[in-house]
Amino acid sequence: xxxxxxxxxxxxxxxxxxxxxxxxxxxxxxxxxxxxxxxxxxxxxxxxxxxxxxxxxxxxxxxxxxxxxxxxxxxxxxxxxxxxxxxxxxxxxxxxxxxxxxxxxxxxxxxxxxxxxxxxxxxxxxxxxxxxxxxxxxxxxxxxxxxxxxxxxxxxxxxxxxxxxxxxxxxxxxxxxxxxxxxxxxxxxxxxxxxxxxxxxxxxxxxxxxxxxxxxxxxxxxxxxxxxxxxxxxxxxxxxxxxxxxxxxxxxxxxxxxxxxx
Amino acid sequence: xxxxxxxxxxxxxxxxxxxxxxxxxxxxxxxxxxxxxxxxxxxxxxxxxxxxxxxxxxxxxxxxxxxxxxxxxxxxxxxxxxxxxxxxxxxxxxxxxxxxxxxxxxxxxxxxxxxxxxxxxxxxxxxxxxxxxxxxxxxxxxxxxxxxxxxxxxxxxxxxxxxxxxxxxxxxxxxxxxxxxxxxxxxxxxxxxxxxxxxxxxxxxxxxxxxxxxxxxxxxxxxxxxxxxxxxxxxxxxxxxxxxxxxxxxxxxxxxxxxxxxxxxxxxxxxxxxxxxxxxxxxxxxxxxxxxxxxxxxxxxxxx
Numbered sequence: 001x002x003x004x005x006x007x008x009x010x011x012x013x014x015x016x017x018x019x020x021x022x023x024x025x026x027x028x029x030x031x032x033x034x035x036x037x038x039x040x041x042x043x044x045x046x047x048x049x050x051x052x053x054x055x056x057x058x059x060x061x062x063x064x065x066x067x068x069x070x071x072x073x074x075x076x077x078x079x080x081x082x083x084x085x086x087x088x089x090x091x092x093x094x095x096x097x098x099x100x101x102x103x104x105x106x107x108x109x110x111x112x113x114x115x116x117x118x119x120x121x122x123x124x125x126x127x128x129x130x131x132x133x134x135x136x137x138x139x140x141x142x143x144x145x146x147x148x149x150x151x152x153x154x155x156x157x158x159x160x161x162x163x164x165x166x167x168x169x170x171x172x173x174x175x176x177x178x179x180x181x182x183x184x185x186x187x188x189x190x191x192x193x194x195x196x197x198x199x200x201x202x203x204x205x206x207x208x209x210x211x212x213x214x215x216x217x218x219x220x221x222x223x224x225x226x227x228x229x230x231x232x233x234x235x236x237x238x239x240x241x242x243x244x245x246x247x248x249x250x251x252x253x254x255x256x257x258x259x260x261x262x
Numbered sequence: 263x264x265x266x267x268x269x270x271x272x273x274x275x276x277x278x279x280x281x282x283x284x285x286x287x288x289x290x291x292x293x294x295x296x297x298x299x300x301x302x303x304x305x306x307x308x309x310x311x312x313x314x315x316x317x318x319x320x321x322x323x324x325x326x327x328x329x330x331x332x333x334x335x336x337x338x339x340x341x342x343x344x345x346x347x348x349x350x351x352x353x354x355x356x357x358x359x360x361x362x363x364x365x366x367x368x369x370x371x372x373x374x375x376x377x378x379x380x381x382x383x384x385x386x387x388x389x390x391x392x393x394x395x396x397x398x399x400x401x402x403x404x405x406x407x408x409x410x411x412x413x414x415x416x417x418x419x420x421x422x423x424x425x426x427x428x429x430x431x432x433x434x435x436x437x438x439x440x441x442x443x444x445x446x447x448x449x450x451x452x453x454x455x456x457x458x459x460x461x462x463x464x465x466x467x468x469x470x471x472x473x474x475x476x477x478x479x480x481x482x483x484x485x486x487x488x489x490x491x492x493x494x495x496x497x498x499x500x501x502x503x504x505x506x507x508x509x510x511x512x513x514x515x516x517x518x519x520x521x522x523x524x525x526x527x528x529x530x531x532x533x534x535x536x537x538x539x540x541x542x543x544x545x546x547x548x549x550x551x552x553x554x555x556x557x558x559x560x561x562x563x564x565x566x
Contacts, residue, residue: 006333015369018363029354098346098349106367107337107340107367260316
């Protein structure tokens with residue numbers, strides 16, 4: 001089915017931009033509410049845990065707990081905003097709003113749509129992640145200018161989680177199924193991925209699992225950057241996030257082709 | 263470029279072992295309006311999806327605007343405009359934004375799109391609604407916007423899936439009038455419908471589908487003449503069996519559908535004489551139409 005694959009792959013390197021711009025136009029109309037909504041949750045966690053828990057736990061890995069937590073919250077907010085943009089908003093555009101159906105009647109392919117949606121979700125992740133970084137920086141919890149290295153990592157993290165969520169979305173018959181992904185995958189990842197506390201305190205079995213999680217790779221890249229420390233195994237972590245982006249992209253394209261173009 | 267817009271040869275499609283389209287062949291000439299007429303489930307929408315390259319056929323060959331489909335469907339779609347069965351406009355966007363966003367999907371530049379928008383708004387009679395949100399429009403306006411959107415890439419071929427379903431008669435007539443204008447401008451149209459009137463008014467040729475097969479094909483009036491060829495009396499009320507016995511000698515053919523008796527008689531006056539004085543009956547005499555053709559060929563009416 002070479003022909004079928006052509007329909008599921010991007011037709012060229014720029015078609016996806018039209019999909020991104022469609023989402024940007026829709027977002028612009030509700031931008032203020034969207035930004036506040038995106039920011040509130042991770043900022044509440046940052047301050048509640050950072051100050052509340054920070055008093056009890058003292059310094060972690062040689063940094064104040066809130067500075068340690070800041071990188072985790074940047075990664076976690078990139079994870080959740082990219083995921084939610086995909087499983088709720090993009091799913092709606094595919095399923096009930098029928099936007100994808102309209103686009104499939106044009107010169108865009110299914111692959112162009114998927115790529116445009118991933119790029120848009122990564123954009124949302126970037127907005128959410130950088131907003132928290134800015135707040136944390138203003139309060140003096142991040143190191144400059146090394147924090148700038150975090151920006152591309154946030155984008156890559158957004159791509160990886162959007163791509164994974166695209167597979168979940170491709171398989172889900174309705175919105176009701178997404179709660180399983182949230183509670184059984186994302187929430188444990190928040191803790192096993194080292195976003196909230198150092199995984200070195202966990203039993204070794206959990207540490208082994210945690211090592212493979214995409215959030216762990218994101219945190220391991222973001223934390224040194226935000227704390228102004230040299231990164232370790234940078235190539236490995238970037239490579240892992242790239243694999244988490246590319247493989248699910250192909251899988252979701254195959255699944256969505258079966259679903260939408262039977 | 264040949265003057266054949268669409269060519270299907272021996273096309274079949276099954277879903278889960280259910281045959282939806284069964285060895286279908288037809289040709290649509292450039293500049294004509296071709297109708298796919300049939301009840302729900304006849305395979306009409308599947309055929310339009312296959313023509314657009316959105317569903318690969320299991321067997322057979324499809325050529326659209328000279329290009330093999332689905333292999334080169336993306337290129338073919340660049341010269342096709344689509345009005346889908348279900349509204350998929352961007353409801354949070356304005357009329358103008360809908361056209362702008364859609365033009366980008368065809369790789370058009372902003373200046374190209376902005377040049378195309380005013381004539382499209384005029385065509386769709388939406389000039390005064392350019393900056394209104396779609397969710398404030400009436401059903402007829404939305405459908406006209408969908409039609410305008412389908413024209414953004416100046417297509418040669420329009421694929422219309424049930425273009426007036428769900429519209430009130432006034433809105434429907436306005437769409438028909440716009441479609442005739444497009445035909446006069448030389449566009450080719452393939453449309454699916456289960457409205458006989460729509461098919462009769464718009465289509466140069468049509469095929470009647472049932473269970474994924476063509477059961478009749480031709481020009482609407484030729485089909486009606488060939489299959490029916492005489493006036494029709496619709497008789498409501500009374501006992502259908504008893505009525506049938508009463509009028510049978512004076513009718514060429516009698517069909518029954520629900521509580522209605524359809525009597526095909528070249529001399530309807532003779533039938534009316536038999537029914538004179540029956541206050542329980544309502545008798546309507548009319549010319550034959552495609553509904554009668556479908557009823558004759560399948561024994562069922564289109565709505566069932």
